[in-house]
Amino acid sequence: MIDRQHLRIVKAIQTHGTMTEAAKSLFLTQSALSHAMKKLEHEFDVPLWQKEGRRLILTQAGESLLGLAQRILPQFEHTESQLRRFAQGKQGILRIGMECYPCFEWLLKIVAPFLKAFPDVDVDVRRAFSFGGLQALHGYDIDVLITPDPLHLDAITYTPVFSYEQVLVMHNDHELGDKAFITPRDLVKETLISYPVERSRLDIFSQFLTPANASVKSHKTIETTEIILQMVAAGRGVTALPKWLVEESKECESLIYRSLGEKGLEKTLYVGHRKQSDTLGFIDSFVAMAIEQGKQAKRTE
Structure with a gap:
């Protein structure tokens, strides 16, 4: 059975390239890492990597497992972060990805009333150019994406706001x-x-x-x-x-x-967010505030 540790290991192998460095990054011994993956290889009767000198190269099966790791691990981390914040008495954090350099000043006009409306929610803003906004949104690295150039995906909704x-x-x-x-x-x-x-x-x-x-x-x-x-x-x-x-x-x-x-x-500015329900409510509220700010900007032109 595939478990979370297998996903963390295969991602570490891809990142570091050697068993020594991968084990060190996960605070595991090399033998523990090797044993866990050999057990999985034996269960499915397929190799997950092969050696090229000192480096480990993922096989096609290993690449398939890596794809699962890249999709699932951020969701684990996102949920665990939320749980820790609940334990601290906080509602959560809104992580905003920006694909519009000059729109940062526009965003500030929304962040101020948002923080006032949600005193238990923090805001983190990231420039999405360096890591790919759509991929970050789909992979749970961010919660909303502000972009003038939406790339459509079935799991993502884009709302025009300005x-x-x-x-x-x-x-x-x-x-x-x-x-x-x-x-x-x-x-x-x-x-x-x-x-x-x-x-x-x-x-x-x-x-x-x-x-x-x-x-x-x-x-x-x-x-x-x-x-x-x-x-x-x-x-x-x-x-x-x-x-x-x-x-x-x-x-x-x-x-x-x-x-x-x-x-x-x-141009039109969009706020992208995942289609799944916003159980905490503050993502939908942020979108609503962005739409209202866009209306106010139009009225003052």
């Missing part, structure tokens, strides 16, 4: 400020400043420049919104950001923006 326009931002003396809107060819001599995200996930490339077979003179990446806007205000380049974010920026007096294309580049 629509906005992505605009080109430049310093207020920029020559492109004389144009009614920006065309892809207008940017061929420009330095574009963006967040450190692959081009395929940047709207200004995937939905504006690349379809027109156009590009920019150079492309720089910066982690924080504030520094990007300061660089643009200083005339070091242009950037593409949500219009609402530019209007709320401390640098707004030094900046102007124009629509990307005659019709503009419209």
Whole structure:
């Protein structure tokens, strides 16, 4: 019978590559690790790994077991974390994955009332670019995913919460400020400043420049919104950001923006969450608060 220890072992083997390091990471002796897996191999009459020098390589059967480990172990950890918090008298923790760098400021407008409404629930926010938002949500590493580009999966529900326009931002003396809107060819001599995200996930490339077979003179990446806007205000380049974010920026007096294309580049922000019932209620409440915040933002435009 497959048990949790088998899953932990096969995951450790995949991660560390040797029996010595895998056993050390699990606080087991090598003999105990080897005995547990040999017993499972004997039960199913199939090898789970093979040696290549000092390293252990999973067989096809081992890879199948690893897939189960990657799906099941995060669910164990999630439930155990919740149980520990219940024992401490706390309701839980809401883990939010972000796939929208500039939307962090928007998220803060929801987190404050959420924490007030749920004093026994903590909030943890993670940048989802580094680990894959959809995979993290499906694997119980996060509880909700905030993304402008939903990748649909049967087990996940996406709720639209906020629509906005992505605009080109430049310093207020920029020559492109004389144009009614920006065309892809207008940017061929420009330095574009963006967040450190692959081009395929940047709207200004995937939905504006690349379809027109156009590009920019150079492309720089910066982690924080504030520094990007300061660089643009200083005339070091242009950037593409949500219009609402530019209007709320401390640098707004030094900046102007124009629509990307005659019709503009419209985006919608979604909150993704697993379809299973929210037994504690606070995930559904977070989604409801996000929808309300989106309505308020629309009313102030």
